[in-house]
Amino acid sequence: MQKNYPRREFIKKSALAGAGVTIGAMGLSAKSYAAIPGANERLNLAVIGIHGQGQTHINNWCSLKSSRNIRVKTLCDADEQWFDSRAKIVVDKTGEKPLTEWDMRKVFDDKEIDAVSIAMPNHWHALGAIWACQAGKHVYVEKPASHDVWEGRKMIEAARKYNRRMQVGFQNRSISNVMEAMKFLHNGGIGDVFMARGLCIKPRDSFGIAKDSAPPATLHYDRWLGPATYRPYNEKKGHYNWHWFWDTGNGDTGNQGPHQFDIARWGLNKNEHPVSVYSHGGVYGIDPKECAQETPNTQTSIFKYEDGKMLEFETRGRYSNAESSLDIRIGNMFYGTEGYLELNGSTWKAFRRREEKPFAGSQKSADVKKPVDPLTPPGGTEHYANFIDAIRSDHNNDLHCDINEGFFSSSLPLLANISYRLSRELKFMGGSRDNEKFVNDAEADAMLTRVYRPPYVVPNEV
Template identity: 45%
Template structure:
């Protein structure tokens, strides 16, 4: 790992001017690491809900050291340190500043489980510092951000994995292979579903910043505002400054699978969407109901629906995908066992113009282990293997895939907010003759947390 650790020792990170040097953990810390040069040293950034999943998965992978954690909420630190020590036998170092993580030349990779508005900057800075990155979904807060993330990964030859772990799920991978082998014939439509009831967050007044919380750093590139519990842990998903609604929270997983099933490695050319926030009276800004349609250049269609209130299921699933082809259709359920079921459609056209239709059940795809933990550990294992091999092309959800799937969320949200159809140029990554829509492809950043023009 010498080449990776020595890479860009003296480069400068973004506009915040973070110089790469050496923080240096204590001798005692590293004395306990056997064969450190043959191991992958990882720092986990963000240790609340999803961050816990990160270090729990990493702890199951051989030759991985969780050497440091970083979070803006000091109240979370003791529990995380204790659990990591219990899982691995070692206490991780604790850093309040992300800069210190980047300065440590002995850290090979970072995993990022922070709010959406921080993903791009933290990933780009890590790439500039010579670190590999596992970044949670959605990978960015705007379309331009994830484009810059791809540029940074390529420029600095970094391994950057997107946290869409369905791409490492046994059932999903086998189902996609079945489709790629022609099992459903020509795929013409994919429908993603996020029918996940969400309660009201209510109205909450601004309050004092809790002790141990670095609120200024939490806000980062977003406009400064007083502390509010509704804009903090998890609930930040429901505000445009920090989140992308449930489309970018849960829905990104199903949008990614839908695009994967369609075999699309580009953006759609037409987007239309409707949505609103129904029933509840609360501070939430993002919609709890959305209906979206994306059309690709060849005419194939990706539909997506978010329903955050009580609702019926479709084909027996609430969170998953429905894939339609010339030979039949498939239901891909994302929760619980992640089962994929195939239904063969036999259509016979008669001379008089009428047709007969018969539907038969086909193969069923299930996971090796019937829970989400399998896909998460598989996904991190794939990341670590690629960190070792330096073959980013072998990632199951490389950052370019993250960019394309995350962009579906951004484009869908823009169409919903503007309340009109949009036409997009995939090559230029701009809307066609639509200056108003183009303004939503980026945002205004609060200094010094600026998105670099040249990564």
């Protein structure tokens, strides 16, 4: 990939670069924001992968048009069938018609594009992000950050080498109540937190089975398949269903799960890999003759850190009760020496020892009026806005989920899936980037990366 750098390095020249703070934290009005040197320079974005979660990306970026002075210039997808409907969203929301392109390399070659928003299938995240950095683009990338552990490390190397901001889509990092709960835990609110638990209770029915066939005329199948091992096109292994096949996805433990893995690790305050992992489960309640799913729909994973602290994760893809007093299905619990905390979405409650009523939580402060960022529209755009603010400030530390954070959280479900596939407990060495291997286990080490299909290869040297 040719190394092109963005048009006009206005970001480094802005007043915010010197201040080292984010726009939202400054509490500026849209008029005041526009007066900042550099802020008047519009930021051009491209969304790569516009089906499914990509549509969410489009809506959020369009909502930030005025408050963050951005433009969705290009929509890119290997399947052209989405072009008209997604372009209409941009036109309706911003009044501007975006370009459409199926070849992401042409997007990277466009010197007017400052940043890309990646919502492609998991197996494309790393290579797409690395190519973008090499072309001088900043990157917002969906979770999990990468499809395997090794290529996640390469994403960090690329972001640092080319000095690009790279934000991972763990949106909870930008939700005020979640941030408040994490601060409460880190400040000893329930004593020493020794265990975190994450839940992904998301019942899913069989998606059926089909014979291999010719791909639709709108789909550039070789490009869609990208780094994955070649396989004939099959409609049941394509759009969205790619999540349930190892070459392209990571199951629900690596789909919905990464959000709650991130919160669990965040609450434990662990900026490191675990030293052991054991994961087991299977596909239950679905006839394998009627569904080709490879990944488990029910999975239990247990991690231990060097100091003995634990992280448990439960994936349930069939019928199930919720857990805790908050009826958590997608959420977290934390256990400390003086009590426990429940977190469901942005609602949290903390209980002291055996007491039945919470003594702290988001509901306790519901009547307190908190400062509102006048530049951030409602509707979950805070994490996207933070990415733009960090581009303008030119500081990785302003990102709520820099690629380094996203990498450690994404690695947890990836390690769990290796243990599941090998049907045994694994010992892991994660002290440094040169030590991200299993203990005397070549079979497990081989699963930290993949055999890439040329020319879609993540290079050793980015």
